[in-house]
Amino acid sequence: RMENRSDREKLNKFNESPEWETLRQHAVQLLRSHFVSHWPETLPEPENVSAAIVALNGFCILCDWLGSDENYFTPKPNMPLAEYIVHSRQQAYRRVKDAGLLQTAVSHTPATFSDLFPFPPRPLQTLTDQIPASVLLRPVLIIIEAPTGEGKTETALALARRIAALRGTDEMYIALPTTATSNAMYTRIQEHLRNRLGLPPELVQLVHGQSFLVKDDLTIKPLENADGEEEAAQEWFAPKKKALLAPFGVGTIDQAMLSAMNVKHNALRQIGLAGKVIILDEVHAYDTYMTTIIKRMLSWLAALGSSVILLSATLPQRRRQELIESFAGSTVSLPCPDRYPSLIAINTAGELYTPDREISVYQPNKTIQLERLYFTEEQAAEKAQWLWQQVQNGGCAAWITNTVDRAIAIHKALQHIVSDDVDVSLLHGRLPQEQRQELETQIIGKYGKNGTRPAKGIVVGTQVLEQSL
Structure with a gap:
């Protein structure tokens, strides 16, 4: 004073x-x-000033968190300055290394579909090797629309490997609509890293609000001769604000959407996604509000050098164009906008790739019979009776209804009429987390891709059944 x-x-x-x-x-x-002293006098002007400011902001937050760790950086009041600087550099290297930020995320696996997967590619999957390298060298948006069973996930993983081979890193984040689908994909991606990319499965982080409850059960245990560095790094990445900084992540879409929203530490989330391949699954499942945020997120991801792969059963033409415009910055005229299944790739320079022929489906003779049923909301007993008739002589049925109360009513009515040899399950969003997780595992085990289906089975659920499983 x-x-x-x-x-x-x-x-x-x-x-x-x-x-x-x-x-x-x-x-x-x-x-x-x-x-x-060794820096150049001038630095090149960034292509996108806003993205550069956000990246610098996120980088400074990360550096501040690392540098504030008193386990590594303790005061040394009596140490000469020159010695202190050498000591601090050594400690800084240790801190960055122990945090897992120096882990390699570069695979040496060849980038063709047949090198990644041991089975013959389906028609959609053959396109992964046909997209010109010039399109993939820049940040690129790829939109894949195809029915269930055509191999969209494998297509996306093969495309991610091709982009990685051209751009120098295999880092990616896979965003899904629910925790259940995220949990299932988490195990799948760990196996993908270990069996196909030749990378430690511990590099994958599970990113959603309930991950702390299930992660230990879903994590592939490291090899006995592992040095423990990856496992220690996982602990540092575990808090949700840091989780997207991990080289590989699997989680819910909201964790990525927060990067485009005005929330605390959104810049840290953005640098966590910068430069990675971002795969968004089940894009058709998101409502208008979420899609608006996703479009804003696509603009940021393009500016930050990320590539994005969108997977969907189908998309309206208008929404498809909006997504393309958000990423590429301009509208584009598609040669065959009504073609289905479809694959569209467009990079930030406006280079466009679409197949020059129609994509045949893997199951061309598959037929779906549509039958309209007429019930009122209150007719739970009549719905249950109809379901019972469908499986009396053998078979499995799923009933998806709009509300939890209706699902409970139908399930209750079924319990009064079906015989003891019918396996009846109920799945909805009000179940406690542990019970729901156990039930989802049971349903996947019975009715999933390699499930042991019961002779007679009925599953009643809300949209959770469709979106989660």
Whole structure:
């Protein structure tokens, strides 16, 4: 505190006394001589100033968190400056390494579909090797629309490997609509890293609000001769604000959407996604509100150098164009907009790829019989009776209804009429987490791709049944 006017007049524009100004300038000179002397006089202008500011902001937050760890950086008041700087550099390297930020995420697996997967590619999957490299060298948006069973997930993983081979890193984040689908994909991606990319499965982080409840059960255990570094790094990435910084992530779509929203530490999430391949599954499942945020997120991802692969059963033409415009910055005229199944790739330079022929489906003779049923909301008993008739002589049925109360009513009515040899399950969003997880595992085990289906089975559920499983 200055006691008189003459002392106050000595303050500079930073409200400093001459002594403090001298100390500050001395500190700046020390920092410049030890850290900045080898930097160029001028830096190139960033292509996108807003993205550069966000990236720098996120990077500074990360550096601050790392540098604030007192386990690595303790005061050394009596250490000479030159010795202190050498010591601090060594500690900084240790901290970054122990956090897992130096882990390699580069696979040496060849980038063709047949090198990744041991089975013959389906018609859609053959396109992964046909997209020109020039389209994939820049941040690219790829939209894949196809029915269930055509191999969209394998197609996306093969495309991610091709992009990685061209751009130098295999890092990716896979976003799904629900925790259940995220949990299933988490195990699948760990196996993909270990069996196909030749990378440690511990590099994968599970990212959703309930991950702490299930992650230990779903994580593939490291090899006995592993040095434990990856496992230790996983602990550092575990908090949700840091989770997207992990080289590989599987989680719910909301964790990625937060990067495009005005929330605390969104810049940290953005640098976690920067430069990665982002795969968004079940894009048709998102409503208008979520799609608006996703479109904004696509603009940021393009600016941050990320590539995005969108997977969907189908998309309206208007929504498809909006997604393309958000990423590429302009509309594009598609040669065959009504073609289905379809694959569209467009990069930030406007280079477009679409197949020059129709994509045949893997199951061309598959037929779906549509039958309209007429019931009122309250006719739970009649619905149950109809379901019972469908499986009396053998078979499995799923009934998806709009509300939890209706699902419970139908399930209750079924329990009163079906015989003991019918396997009846109920799945909805009100179930406790542990019970729901156990039930989902049972249903997948019975009715999934390699399930042991019961002779007679009925599953009643809400949209959770369709979106989660």
